[in-house]
């Protein structure tokens with residue numbers, strides 16, 4: 001539709017002003033919003049166009065004045081018989097991990113219409129973690145899946161809608177943001193980017209060929225296939241340590257291959273690893289290749305001791321890879337949202353990105369501490385900032 | 395619509411829950427084989443699919459052709475299910 005110059009005179013508290021804005025959002029129409037509560041000048045400007053008719057909303061469409069038009073009148077005035085409708089909401093979160101679920105709990109309790117778009121697991125990475133021991137309020141720890149399901153139920157109880165869709169891009173249309181997904185196009189007055197991060201691959205030969213046949217990225221999913229078998233865990237951070245400990249439930253023995261010269265994990269985890277008689281840690285060791293017979297299962301890993309330069313094959317039935325995380329920001333490529341040099345989203349202190357109305361919180365945010373407790377904290381903060389933003393734009 | 399949808403799952407696997415949630419949203423009926431409840435199916439899965447991972451989803455079409463997905467891959471499932 002050819003875009004016309006459109007001004008709306010209205011007020012926050014006026015249901016018909018809101019209805020008209022909603023309709024315009026749904027039909028992808030840009031407009032300038034003038035709040036009559038803001039100044040007498042705005043009221044005077046409106047009255048000069050309406051022959052002193054003091055009614056809102058008043059619309060000025062390329063000089064044609066409409067006072068409180070119905071939806072049909074709007075469609076006629078904008079010459080838009082039938083265009084593909086977009087799903088329009090107050091707030092859309094991209095992702096439905098702990099961050100977005102916490103945001104939704106806050107926004108929906110305030111009756112802010114909120115939809116979460118999720119391409120994978122509701123509850124995000126937290127849902128795939130077996131036991132979370134440091135999330136406050138659970139003295140014995142809590143299973144990731146259990147926490148995720150509770151967060152989901154809590155958000156849905158207040159009216160949050162979760163839709164399964166992958167977001168491929170977002171676009172700033174001024175008054176509202178357009179979100180393109182595998183499930184159609186959405187529009188929102190405010191957007192929260194809460195896409196977290198995904199496992200990094202090792203990028204060594206054999207990794208892709210043997211995925212699901214000895215190469216794995218999720219211990220809670222696939223660990224049980226390795227009862228009484230030998231495993232290799234690649235990585236030396238918190239995730240590798242946590243998942244390595246989980247896998248001792250099943251495996252007869254685990255070789256942990258760590259590139260650096262120490263574990264970068266919490267003290268508690270390091271102690272557990274050190275005292276486990278099932279785990280042997282190999283420091284300064286690179287993982288070069290995953291070996292197996294073509295079309296069959298993994299049989300070993302080729303690894304090199306960086307100090308001696310010696311390369312050898314470690315026999316194993318499976319390899320679990322936990323070598324860090326990449327922020328999920330590829331879909332932001334053409335959005336204009338500013339990323340840092342590692343691909344994380346930059347925000348100001350109110351968790352707003354460089355684009356007004358687009359917020360970001362949780363693991364994908366530059367400077368995040370990548371913990372569930374802080375993710376839900378940021379999610380709550382984002383909700384309050386979004387509420388303020390929505391009030392401001394009216 | 396596919397003729398038969400079978401999903402191999404385990405209790406702790408979040409991607410299995412996600413796949414089942416997706417079937418629910420798309421009104422797809424499916425048969426679930428839970429490897430925690432039927433440990434003997436573990437070997438059957440490995441032989442059938444050559445996979446040691448869950449979820450494994452087998453979709454059989456009306457013409458008898460069969461497609462397998464490992465993990466929760468929404469675009470692939472959508473096209474196999476025609477939803």
Ligand SMILES: Cc1cc2nc3c(=O)[nH]c(=O)nc-3n(C[C@H](O)[C@H](O)[C@H](O)COP(=O)(O)OP(=O)(O)OC[C@H]3O[C@@H](n4cnc5c(N)ncnc54)[C@H](O)[C@@H]3O)c2cc1C
Nearest residue numbers: 095097098099119120124125167195196362363370371372
């Ligand atoms: C193995 C492991 C163990 C951990 N253990 C702990 C622990 O013990 N304690 C702790 O506090 N933290 C732990 N963490 C960290 C914790 O999981 C994260 O901090 C937390 O999940 C972050 O939440 P989030 O919502 O920001 O992101 P995520 O949980 O990553 O959720 C983001 C969601 O967005 C979705 N998404 C991404 N891109 C798109 C797209 N384009 N369209 C639609 N949806 C999309 C993803 O599918 C995902 O569900 C662990 C992490 C891992 C990997």
